[in-house]
Amino acid sequence: MTVSLHLAALVAYSAATALLFVSLVRTSVRLPDYATGIVALGLALHLGGLASYATDFGELPLQGLGPVLSSLALLIAGGSVVFAVLSRTGPLGIVLTPVAALAVAAALLTGLRPGDEATGGFWFVLHVVLSTVGYAALTVAFAAGLMYLLQFRQLKDKHFGAVFRFFPPLQTLDRIGGTSLWTGFAALSAGLLLGATVAGAGDPAAVGNPHLLWGVLTWLVFGGALLARAGRGRAGFRGALASVVGFVIVVFAYLLLRTQFSGGGVFL
Amino acid sequence: MSLAVVGVSHRTAPVELRERFAVARGEADRAVRALTTGGRVAEAVLLSTCNRTELYMSTPDVRTGTAAAREWLADRVDALPADLDEVVYERRDRGAVGHLFRVAGGLDSMVLGEAQIQGQVREAYESSRDVPDAVGPALNRLFQTALGVGGRIRSETAVGLGAASVPSAAVDLSKKIFGSLKGRRALILGAGEMSEVTLECLRSEGVRAAVVANRTYERAVELAARWDSEAIRLDAIDEALPTVDIVISSTSAPHLVLTAERFHRALRDGPDRPLCIIDIAIPRDVDPAIGEETNVFLYNVDDLRQIVDDSLGRRQAEMPRAESLVSEGVEEFWSWYSTLEVVPTIRDLRLRAERVRREEVERVLRRLRHLGPDDREAIDVLTRALMNKVLHSPTVRMREAVGNGRGTAVLDTVRYLFELDHEEVNDED
Numbered sequence: 001m002t003v004s005l006h007l008a009a010l011v012a013y014s015a016a017t018a019l020l021f022v023s024l025v026r027t028s029v030r031l032p033d034y035a036t037g038i039v040a041l042g043l044a045l046h047l048g049g050l051a052s053y054a055t056d057f058g059e060l061p062l063q064g065l066g067p068v069l070s071s072l073a074l075l076i077a078g079g080s081v082v083f084a085v086l087s088r089t090g091p092l093g094i095v096l097t098p099v100a101a102l103a104v105a106a107a108l109l110t111g112l113r114p115g116d117e118a119t120g121g122f123w124f125v126l127h128v129v130l131s132t133v134g135y136a137a138l139t140v141a142f143a144a145g146l147m148y149l150l151q152f153r154q155l156k157d158k159h160f161g162a163v164f165r166f167f168p169p170l171q172t173l174d175r176i177g178g179t180s181l182w183t184g185f186a187a188l189s190a191g192l193l194l195g196a197t198v199a200g201a202g203d204p205a206a207v208g209n210p211h212l213l214w215g216v217l218t219w220l221v222f223g224g225a226l227l228a229r230a231g232r233g234r235a236g237f238r239g240a241l242a243s244v245v246g247f248v249i250v251v252f253a254y255l256l257l258r259t260q261f262s263g264g265g266v267f268l
Numbered sequence: 269m270s271l272a273v274v275g276v277s278h279r280t281a282p283v284e285l286r287e288r289f290a291v292a293r294g295e296a297d298r299a300v301r302a303l304t305t306g307g308r309v310a311e312a313v314l315l316s317t318c319n320r321t322e323l324y325m326s327t328p329d330v331r332t333g334t335a336a337a338r339e340w341l342a343d344r345v346d347a348l349p350a351d352l353d354e355v356v357y358e359r360r361d362r363g364a365v366g367h368l369f370r371v372a373g374g375l376d377s378m379v380l381g382e383a384q385i386q387g388q389v390r391e392a393y394e395s396s397r398d399v400p401d402a403v404g405p406a407l408n409r410l411f412q413t414a415l416g417v418g419g420r421i422r423s424e425t426a427v428g429l430g431a432a433s434v435p436s437a438a439v440d441l442s443k444k445i446f447g448s449l450k451g452r453r454a455l456i457l458g459a460g461e462m463s464e465v466t467l468e469c470l471r472s473e474g475v476r477a478a479v480v481a482n483r484t485y486e487r488a489v490e491l492a493a494r495w496d497s498e499a500i501r502l503d504a505i506d507e508a509l510p511t512v513d514i515v516i517s518s519t520s521a522p523h524l525v526l527t528a529e530r531f532h533r534a535l536r537d538g539p540d541r542p543l544c545i546i547d548i549a550i551p552r553d554v555d556p557a558i559g560e561e562t563n564v565f566l567y568n569v570d571d572l573r574q575i576v577d578d579s580l581g582r583r584q585a586e587m588p589r590a591e592s593l594v595s596e597g598v599e600e601f602w603s604w605y606s607t608l609e610v611v612p613t614i615r616d617l618r619l620r621a622e623r624v625r626r627e628e629v630e631r632v633l634r635r636l637r638h639l640g641p642d643d644r645e646a647i648d649v650l651t652r653a654l655m656n657k658v659l660h661s662p663t664v665r666m667r668e669a670v671g672n673g674r675g676t677a678v679l680d681t682v683r684y685l686f687e688l689d690h691e692e693v694n695d696e697d
Contacts, residue, residue, distance in 0.1 A: 001502060011613075017360075027426045027429060027582050028422060029424060029425065029426055029429065079603060088657050101608075119637065151444070155441075155444065155445060155565050156565065156568065158571050160571075160574060160575050160578060163432070164444065167445060168447070169445060169446060169447040170443050170444070170445050170446075170447075170542065171445065171447045171542070172447040232537065232540040233537070233538065233540060233542075233562060233563070234562050236542075237562075
């Protein structure tokens with residue numbers, strides 16, 4: 001049931017992505033709304049899949065690569081729906097929904113089963129939840145940043161084509177990017193502090209822990225993007241660029257750490 | 269009863285003639301009253317905008333009804349009805365219904381898909397409803413359906429999307445940078461007609477404050493007063509520039525009004541937030557080099573025209589979808605409207621049956637005087653139930669026959685068989 005519901009959610013996210021790309025090419029009033037509806041359907045199926053996981057394994061999907069990726073995808077898809085409904089920025093889904101679909105696909109490929117790492121009860125759960133929220137927020141900041149850069153270029157170069165029509169306004173993307181960065185930064189900071197507390201602060205062995213390395217790197221990326229947004233001039237542009245570059249760095253760093261530290265059953 | 273529309277529009281008459289037909293709101297009520305009191309027109313709605321003057325009517329005789337409308341139109345311009353044959357058009361029944369639906373959806377507008385017409389149709393309908401007996405069941409339903417179809421065309425197709433004029437393209441561009449324009453500040457260079465139209469568009473989008481700068485200060489003051497804005501002299505724009513988000517320039521100056529040097533004097537390090545400059549003047553007012561600045565988005569009239577042409581092309585491409593919504597609406601309305609024809613026959617049939625039932629029940633009860641009130645009531649209920657059951661099927665069949673085009677024959681047969689045309693029916697029955 002867990003896998004079937006995840007597969008169904010993957011199909012829904014993929015269909016919504018296709019519909020959003022059709023909306024980009026064809027001017028349509030209804031298609032983005034239909035896409036949001038399909039993402040919401042996928043979200044419900046996804047939630048059902050995670051509930052089934054929790055029932056099967058008797059724990060929340062917060063341990064192991066597959067479950068964490070699935071939880072992260074749920075937050076990203078949820079963010080896409082929330083933005084579409086609350087601020088009429090459904091087109092943000094054109095970046096967020098495929099990322100959610102990729103994360104679900106990766107979760108299915110790596111296996112939806114708990115990892116072997118030790119857990120620390122409530123504080124451990126809170127640490128993982130906060131960190132996952134941080135990574136989801138970074139994904140949203142990446143989506144908003146990427147769309148900002150593309151829309152900025154269209155407006156500067158006077159290209160009034162599909163991107164100009166379909167993408168949200170610059171200031172809206174800037175506001176979403178800024179809010180996501182601050183939310184993610186706060187969540188990840190708290191998540192890292194909790195993680196350090198749970199793991200035992202000051203443990204010299206923790207210095208080489210890939211979890212910690214990746215977490216600190218992401219925290220630095222957030223800090224860098226927020227710094228880039230500060231000051232005069234092209235603050236929005238700098239913030240958007242930093243969000244995109246930062247996201248890419250975080251993903252590559254993960255892949256690098258995974259090759260270096262694979263095995264051992266940890267989620268990395 | 270027939271439905272018809274008689275009128276003139278931008279498709280048939282030039283503006284000089286259209287403006288002579290145009291009717292003010294107070295006058296429209298009088299016109300509708302005059303038309304509906306003669307007996308030739310049963311219901312009427314007068315739609316008068318700058319692009320059309322049209323009379324929608326429900327009439328017992330379409331020939332005399334439309335003739336009355338033509339006479340009224342001819343009176344407006346002191347002409348004979350025959351003199352207006354080339355500019356006055358007429359649509360009847362389904363044609364009239366489809367025409368109104370197209371009008372309400374903006375498909376017959378000068379600028380395809382313009383939204384204002386929907387409000388004007390609503391206003392015309394409501395204004396005619398204020399006239400006693402001017403709007404009955406047919407036009408009530410017709411206009412309500414038209415507003416529904418117009419709404420669907422706007423929400424389900426892209427026929428109203430995108431800018432359709434240079435000022436609205438300017439607003440669209442600004443919104444692509446700022447999102448909502450509510451609370452933004454604008455600087456308008458020039459106090460001509462284009463400046464005013466653009467200022468009107470910006471104010472309607474919620475631009476908080478506008479500053480009007482013009483070489484002739486008095487004209488700037490006049491324009492600013494009309495739009496609750498502030499006026500400044502043209503040489504004072506250096507102080508205004510750092511405080512605004514949008515600059516619209518439309519002066520008739522033969523030279524650059526906003527040079528790069530002046531821009532840098534006003535904003536030494538460049539703007540620290542996005543600044544949208546729209547130069548709709550010819551020759552241009554704004555130095556193109558300013559567009560190279562980091563936070564500056566500079567557009568000229570050709571850029572705006574490109575947006576307008578593109579969106580008009582897209583609107584045109586949506587026409588087939590919009591037309592299919594019109595056809596759907598016409599079918600839906602017509603299937604309801606056709607049933608109006610059957611209502612008098614059904615009413616007469618039921619009245620006749622009820623009269624027969626009542627007479628027979630009274631006759632029987634006179635003979636059965638020993639029955640108590642409960643038994644008398646039971647006989648009344650029984651006969652009423654029998655009558656309803658017997659009439660149910662013919663009622664349904666008559667409605668169906670009207671719906672599939674065999675209405676007249678079936679209704680005539682029913683009236684003949686039950687001698688309904690000889691029936692003296694009134695409400696007391």
